Amino acid sequence: MMRKALPYLLLAFTTTVSFQANAGVAITEVAAWGSGNAPYEADWFELTNTGTSAINLSGWKVDDSSNAFASALALNGITSISAGQSVIFIESAGGSAIPSFISTWFGSGAAPLVGYYSGNGIGLSTSGDAVNVFNASGVVQASVTFGASDATSPYQTFDNAAGLNGAISTLSVIGKNGAFVAVNDATEIGSPGTITAVPEPETYALMIAGLGIMGLSARRKQA
Template identity: 55%
Template sequence: MQSARPFSAPSALSALVALLAFASAPAQAQLKITEVSAWSSGNSAYGADWFELTNFGNSALSLVGWTMDDNSNGTAKVALTGITSIGAGESVIFTEKAVTASFLNTWFAALAPAGLQIGLYVGAGVGLSTGGDAVNVFDASGTLKARVEFGASSTAAPLRTFDNAAGLNNSPISQLSVVGVNGAFLSADGQEIGSPGLIAAAVPEPESYALMLAGLGLLAAVARKRTR
């Protein structure tokens, strides 16, 4: 009967080092459209629809050259401007016209979060409808990176944004913001409910979990061998 091949601690350690080196490589960003307000242009103090983009990955991502579209699905794309990059775990806002001061005052009054980035999507043919619409975001090469659809928006006060904290992608969203849920709050003027610019926690990539578990397994095997 052939004896079992002895376990080699050095080889296991080498494999562990290789795994950890691979795990330390920058992970790809995971961009999601996490909030949409399609009623703001005609029903808010600042008069501009907006959407929120969140990077759930653990690496920053350049937004230079990126575009968006509504349910035209790419036939009427307009540029995303004013924000050049989105950090790991960061949420940014894009409004349909330049209303930064009014937007911040309406939602936060004098308590606007430091570092909140607000960009623009300005151009003919793109507008978010209260009757239902979509938001599509494309990278500089024209590849679709994030998409949501939504139904009709209620224009009864307090106005509620569509909340996609669940991170659904290429999918309809219908959940409305509720005070105290997913960071949503009543705006400073008391007319709107949402969570614009709420900073999300960076979410490790699935591969990171797998590599971490594999590394722990190798360490345990080495420890058992040495004990024997």
């Protein structure tokens, strides 16, 4: 009876875990030095959809190390992120710095979607800070902390291509994880909009668990 039920248990397990892993986001890049060392004079971060379905960003907010939804600022200008897509959010009143950001990094070439956040209470510190992203219900969806930013030219962004939540420290290196020199500013190195989405931990858990169940089923058949 158990042998006959195993394929159905595997299917149910796969469906459940896949549903949980369908949608997820990661903060995959941070530039806390932009407000003081870039032509567009603004800090920014990259948000990547690591899931397999689009994510609606309506009501989503961002905060720094204070990590408080009540004082967080609305994410504007981008309503959703497609599966595997990376977008940029820049600290800019009304998004006024977006054209300069795009021109600096991409010139007249193709650029990723760029949204913005603005208001009091958030300013990414070059001495160390955090980025916390909340959904409309106030639940944290992605969170990173970082130490002192690159203090000398060329300025390198924090590269979180691994999609980790928690402390990040890796700096962008030209040619690695899509990093390049900004088209119109040789002092900036990063990969805005070009990081490849990483699988969520649940995806690996599903793979391992699925293989385990299949192995158990095979052994039972042999017995």
